[in-house]
Amino acid sequence: MTDPHASDPGNGSAPVLPPSAAMTGEAGALAATASAPEPRREKRGKRGKPGSIRAMLRSPMAWVTGIAVICFAAAFLVLPNAALLATTFFPDGQFSIRAVEKLFGSERALKTLGNSFLLAITLSITVNVVGVFIVLVTQYFKIRGAKLLWLGYATTLIYGGIVLAAGYNFIYGKFGFFTNMMVNWWPDMDRDWFSGFFAVAFVMTFATTTNHMLFLSSSLGKVDYASIEAAKLMGASSWTILRRIVLPVMKPMLFAVTVLTFLIGLGALTAPLVLGGPDFQTVAPLIIDLSRSPVTRDIAALLAIVLGVATIILLAIMNRAEKSGVYFSVAKVATPIEKQSIRNPFANVVVHVVAYVLWVIYLIPVVLIAVFSFVDARSILAGTITLDSFTLDNYITVFSSAAAIRPFIVSVVYSALASVIVVVGLLFVARVLQKHRNIFTTAIEYVLHIPWILPIVLIALALVMTFDKPQAIVGNIVLTGTPVLLLIAYICVKIPFTLRLLKAAFASVPDSLEDASRILGAGSLTAFRRVLIPLVLPTAAAITALNFNSLLDDYDAAIFLYHPLFRPLGVAIQESTRGENNLDAMPITFVYTVLLMIIMGVTMYLVYGRGSRAGSSKTTSPRRRRKRAS
Numbered sequence: 001m002t003d004p005h006a007s008d009p010g011n012g013s014a015p016v017l018p019p020s021a022a023m024t025g026e027a028g029a030l031a032a033t034a035s036a037p038e039p040r041r042e043k044r045g046k047r048g049k050p051g052s053i054r055a056m057l058r059s060p061m062a063w064v065t066g067i068a069v070i071c072f073a074a075a076f077l078v079l080p081n082a083a084l085l086a087t088t089f090f091p092d093g094q095f096s097i098r099a100v101e102k103l104f105g106s107e108r109a110l111k112t113l114g115n116s117f118l119l120a121i122t123l124s125i126t127v128n129v130v131g132v133f134i135v136l137v138t139q140y141f142k143i144r145g146a147k148l149l150w151l152g153y154a155t156t157l158i159y160g161g162i163v164l165a166a167g168y169n170f171i172y173g174k175f176g177f178f179t180n181m182m183v184n185w186w187p188d189m190d191r192d193w194f195s196g197f198f199a200v201a202f203v204m205t206f207a208t209t210t211n212h213m214l215f216l217s218s219s220l221g222k223v224d225y226a227s228i229e230a231a232k233l234m235g236a237s238s239w240t241i242l243r244r245i246v247l248p249v250m251k252p253m254l255f256a257v258t259v260l261t262f263l264i265g266l267g268a269l270t271a272p273l274v275l276g277g278p279d280f281q282t283v284a285p286l287i288i289d290l291s292r293s294p295v296t297r298d299i300a301a302l303l304a305i306v307l308g309v310a311t312i313i314l315l316a317i318m319n320r321a322e323k324s325g326v327y328f329s330v331a332k333v334a335t336p337i338e339k340q341s342i343r344n345p346f347a348n349v350v351v352h353v354v355a356y357v358l359w360v361i362y363l364i365p366v367v368l369i370a371v372f373s374f375v376d377a378r379s380i381l382a383g384t385i386t387l388d389s390f391t392l393d394n395y396i397t398v399f400s401s402a403a404a405i406r407p408f409i410v411s412v413v414y415s416a417l418a419s420v421i422v423v424v425g426l427l428f429v430a431r432v433l434q435k436h437r438n439i440f441t442t443a444i445e446y447v448l449h450i451p452w453i454l455p456i457v458l459i460a461l462a463l464v465m466t467f468d469k470p471q472a473i474v475g476n477i478v479l480t481g482t483p484v485l486l487l488i489a490y491i492c493v494k495i496p497f498t499l500r501l502l503k504a505a506f507a508s509v510p511d512s513l514e515d516a517s518r519i520l521g522a523g524s525l526t527a528f529r530r531v532l533i534p535l536v537l538p539t540a541a542a543i544t545a546l547n548f549n550s551l552l553d554d555y556d557a558a559i560f561l562y563h564p565l566f567r568p569l570g571v572a573i574q575e576s577t578r579g580e581n582n583l584d585a586m587p588i589t590f591v592y593t594v595l596l597m598i599i600m601g602v603t604m605y606l607v608y609g610r611g612s613r614a615g616s617s618k619t620t621s622p623r624r625r626r627k628r629a630s
Contacts, residue, residue, distance in 0.1 A: 053438050053439075055436065056432070059436075061528065065432045066432065066444075070444070073447045075473045076492055079471070081458075083465060084304070084458070087297075088298055098298070099298040099299060102299050103299055103303070108286070109299060112281050112282055112286045113283055113306070115197070115272075115280055115282050116265070116267075116282040116283045117266065119197070119201060119272075120261075120263070120266040121262070121265075123201065123204055123208065123261050123262070123265040124262045126201065127204075127205050128212075128257070131212030131213075131257070132254070133354070134149075134358060135213065135220060137351060137355045138217075139220050139221075140242075140339060141339060141340055142340065142341045143351065144352065149355055149356070149359050152360075153359065154213055155362050156206070156209060156210045157210060157600070158600040159597045160207055160553075161270060161553050161570065162570045163593050164365070165270045165274040165577075166574065166576065167365045168199075168203050169275060170380075170589070171365060171369075173195070174195070177368065177372065178383075179191055179193070179194065179383075180382060180383030184383050192277060195276065195279075196277050196280040199275040200268070200272050204268060206358075206361060208261060211261070216253055216254065218253075219249065219250045219252070220249075221337065222249055223245065223249045223337050225337045228246075231244070237343075238340065238343055259315070259317070263310075263311055263314060263315075266311070267455040267457065268284060269282075269285060269555065270555050270556075273288075273574070274577050283306070283307060284307075287300045287304055287457050288457070290303070291464065300461060301462075304455065304461050305458065307458060308453075311453055311454060312454075369590055369593050370597075372587065372590045373395070373594045374395075375389045375390060376393065376587065377586050377587050394587040394588060397591075398588055398591045398595075407568060408569055408592060408595065410566050411552050411554075411569035412552070415551035418490035418494060418551055419544045420544060422494045422498050423543055423547070431528065431532065433499075435506075448495050448496065449496045451492050451494075451495055456556040457556060459557070460556065460560035460561055463485055463489055463560075463561065464485075467479035467480045468480040481563065485561045486557065489557045489561050490557065494551070498547065502540065505540070509535050513531055542606075545606060549599070549603045552569065552596055552600070554568065554570050555573075558571050559571060569592060569596075572592075573589050573592060573593075
């Protein structure tokens, strides 16, 4: 589960789970509550029910955790956004719509708003078409080389954000290798052919199918194969079965993924920034430009608020649709699905051809980036590569030059610190929220989900505008322009994702274990440290790895908050895409990208690959388990 804006090529974060995907955690919480032993009645009058405020106030851990989380939330979640609203609509202490008038008077601002909505609508169609297709050809239809196809489609799991946008720019952009190669053949060719709306929509279409690969694939597994067999016996065609049986089961997840894709397009940053050119710019890049001047900062804030309001409305619509129960599942207990053959020979050939064309599109950037990391910059610019072009100098430069490796180290340190801090801190918070369910903890939980419903650019801009002057809540320290503020932003944006998963982890732990430890004389803190923490530690480690993964190449928050002496990797990569003057930075960027892909690939394997293999080995060897039991 990640941030709703994480899948954007402008945000190197890992992909986002929709609210419906949290059903497992909530179901686990209900199961844990149901199985918990009922407190003895004679103690209820004194201590209160386990979820009551009175019972919570008797816990020292709840006191300390509550005070800490309230102070943090008030300082960095509530105050900045409230200050942003006040600066926009109460600039002189009185209500004013001057920012609104300036916005409607700016043709550029209105055009970028229109471009953002145009991109969001376009991606809602194109990403769904491509995403549903690649899920079907890898999970539903019998396609030759399906595992190979899956590996190509899954490349978006190991790279994205500014890295992906820069990679496409270095290959197809104005001074990219493919463009330089084509100019050698057709000198009059327009070098800006891969820019504007087409380039942005193309890149983001193939970059944001990650949600489909992760979540729609699992939704497809809920289809009851017995229903498909029954439809076949009744003479239904493959298309009818797909339309009437398979797709209805996938509708809830498909609807959630569509809304999230719309939000990704609406808040897109790096793809329009790198590939949009002068003719196609969206709201997020404009917010960055306007926020640099005090004169236009109010317009930037208003644009960020517009994005935030749109996000809240769409998420509310999605939640309402999920609760309305308009979707249904074909079967209560599904028979495992088997892959289906495409009976029409012509359709079978067409599907195979389209599947492998898409596979090539997905794979070309990854392969070329890996190759170009070993090629000198002159050959890339000339559009011709020979055996003499290959060299290890790029890797030697990165690992031997302090200036070259510094952005990578800075990003690693920021990501590691933020990932560890947010997980360690929320271990206590998640436990208190999961154990003590009352109106107070519910309010805290809603506040902690603020970063999930607001665009990252709005959160970053709010932090910049709030802490550019002394604030009493942080000891009258000016944080804007310091390295600390970016770390705080990273912690904030990862709170909702981390909190949801940790709550689910604690909910899956039987309360009887903690009760047993107390009977043996352990205090609440000792039971938490010796019993509960070891049980949720694997989940906490996985969350830490995913958070670290998603922050490594962050650009959205970094561009607002980074310190000039501590330039992170995302900013360094974006600066290397500016024209041909950064010729020496181009191969170094390729090395950065390869290193990031290796780190992210290893992380995804450790989090998903090993866990799935372990799970499959446990489920596929019942005979061995029976032998052990006997």
